[in-house]
Amino acid sequence: MNEDLRTKKAMPLLKRLRTGNRRGWASLLGILLLACRPAVVRAELTRRQQEVLVGILTERYTQRWTDLSTNQLAQLRAKADAYLEGCRKDHQRGGLIASLRYADTNRTEVIRYEALEDGAAQTGFYLTALSFRLAVQRDLKNTADIRRVLDGIEVLLGVSGRPGYVARFAGRANDPAYKAFYQDFGGPDPSRPGMGRLAHKGGTNHTDYVWLGSSDRDQYAALNLGLSTAYELVRDPQIRARVTTHVTLILRRLIADDWRLNDGHGNQSFVTPLLATALLRTGATVSPREFQALYETKARHLAEIMRPGELPQP
Numbered sequence: 644m645n646e647d648l649r650t651k652k653a654m655p656l657l658k659r660l661r662t663g664n665r666r667g668w669a670s671l672l673g674i675l676l677l678a679c680r681p682a683v684v685r686a687e688l689t690r691r692q693q694e695v696l697v698g699i700l701t702e703r704y705t706q707r708w709t710d711l712s713t714n715q716l717a718q719l720r721a722k723a724d725a726y727l728e729g730c731r732k733d734h735q736r737g738g739l740i741a742s743l744r745y746a747d748t749n750r751t752e753v754i755r756y757e758a759l760e761d762g763a764a765q766t767g768f769y770l771t772a773l774s775f776r777l778a779v780q781r782d783l784k785n786t787a788d789i790r791r792v793l794d795g796i797e798v799l800l801g802v803s804g805r806p807g808y809v810a811r812f813a814g815r816a817n818d819p820a821y822k823a824f825y826q827d828f829g830g831p832d833p834s835r836p837g838m839g840r841l842a843h844k845g846g847t848n849h850t851d852y853v854w855l856g857s858s859d860r861d862q863y864a865a866l867n868l869g870l871s872t873a874y875e876l877v878r879d880p881q882i883r884a885r886v887t888t889h890v891t892l893i894l895r896r897l898i899a900d901d902w903r904l905n906d907g908h909g910n911q912s913f914v915t916p917l918l919a920t921a922l923l924r925t926g927a928t929v930s931p932r933e934f935q936a937l938y939e940t941k942a943r944h945l946a947e948i949m950r951p952g953e954l955p956q957p
Contacts, residue, residue: 687718727776730769731788736814736821738795740765743820755823759855762812763799763862766792770869778876786879793873793885796866800892802854804846805907807896809862811855816844825853843908856906860918863893863904867918871925887929894926894934920945 688696691709698704711719733750734740739762746752758765770792777785800806802813814821822837829841838844838853845852867890874886897903902919905911914922920941926934 687715687722723776727772735791735795736818737798738766738791738793739763739799739812739814740769741812741814753820756814756820757824759812759824759828761861762855763796763809763858764865766795766799767862767865767867767869770796771872774869774873774876786877786882789873789877789882790885792869793882793889796870796889797885798849798852799854800889802845802849802852803843803856803907805896805905807892807894807899808904808906809858809866809893810906811858811862813845813849813852813854816851816853821853825855828855829857841908841910843906856908857910858904858906859912860904860915863914863922864918866893867922867925871928874925874929883929890922890925890929891933894922897922898937916941916945916948 688711689709691706692711695704695706695708698706730740733743736756741759741762742757743753744755744757746754770789773785773789773792776782777789798813799810800808802810814825816822825839825842826837828839830839832838832840832842841857842853842855844850845854870886870890874883874890877883897914897919900911902914903911904914920938923934923938923941927938
C-alpha cells in the first residue's frame with residue numbers, strides 16, 4: 644500500500660484527533676453528565692435523550708438525538724450559567740481548576756485543595772467549555788475567563804524550568820490550602836521536609852511556586868483538547884497567538900525529550916502514537932511551517948499500525 648493511500652484511509656480517524664483523542668471527548672461528556680444531579684437531569688431531559696447521552700459516553704450510540712425544546716434549553720442554560728459562576732468563584736486558583744475542601748458547610752474557609760493530580764486535565768476541559776460558550780454567546784466576560792486560564796497554563800508550562808513540560812498543577816508555595824496537599828503528594832519525602840515526593844519547587848522564574856510532577860498522558864490529551872478548541876473557536880488574535888505559543892512549547896519539549904513525558908526528576912512515560920498524532924495535528928494547525936511535515940509522518944505511522952476498525956489506545 645503506498646503512503647498516500649495509507650494516509651487517505653486514516654483520514655476519518657485523524658479528523659477525530661484534531662481537538663484531542665476519544666478519551667478526552669468521553670471524559671468531557673462524563674463531566675457534563677456527572678455535574679448534574681440525576682433528579683434535575685430527569686426534569687430537563689427526556690429518558691430517550693438521557694439514553695442517547697449515556698450511549699455516546701459508553702460508545703454504544705444506537706439512537707437518534709431528539710432536539711431540545713425551548714423550555715429544556717432555557718433550563719439547561721440556567722444550570723450552565725450557575726455552574727460557570729460557581730467555577731469562577733470557588734474552583735479557580737491562578738487560572739487553573741482545583742477542587743476545594745471547606746472547613747464547614749458555610750464554605751467560608753478553604754482548608755485544602757483536592758484532585759490536583761488532574762489539575763491540568765480539568766483546566767483543559769474548562770477551557771474547552773469556555774471556548775464553546777464564547778463561540779455561541781460572544782460574551783466578553785468569557786474572553787476574560789479564557790485569558791485567565793491561558794495565564795494559568797503559561798505557569799504550568801514554565802514552572803518546572805523545562806519549558807513545555809506540562810505540570811499537573813502549580814500554585815503559590817505559601818498558600819496554606821495548597822501546602823496541605825503538596826506536602827505529601829506522592830508520599831512524604833524525608834530528604835525535603837514539607838514536600839511530597841512528586842512535588843517540586845519552581846524554577847528560576849517561579850521560585851515562589853510549587854509544582855506537581857509525574858504527569859500522565861491524560862493531562863496532555865485534555866490540555867490539547869482545550870487549546871485546539873480555543874484556537875478553532877475563539878477569533879481573538881491575541882488569544883490565538885497565545886495558544887500557538889503554548890502548543891509550540893509543548894511540542895518542542897516532547898520532541899526534545901524523544902516523545903517522553905519527562906518531569907526532570909526521574910519520572911517519565913512514553914507518548915503513544917495516537918496522542919502524538921493528536922498533539923501534532925494541533926501543531927500543524929497553529930504552526931504548519933514547523934509541524935505539518937512531522938504530523939504527516941506520524942499520521943502515516945499511525946495508519947500503518949492500526950488494525951482495520953480499531954482505534955489505538957491513547
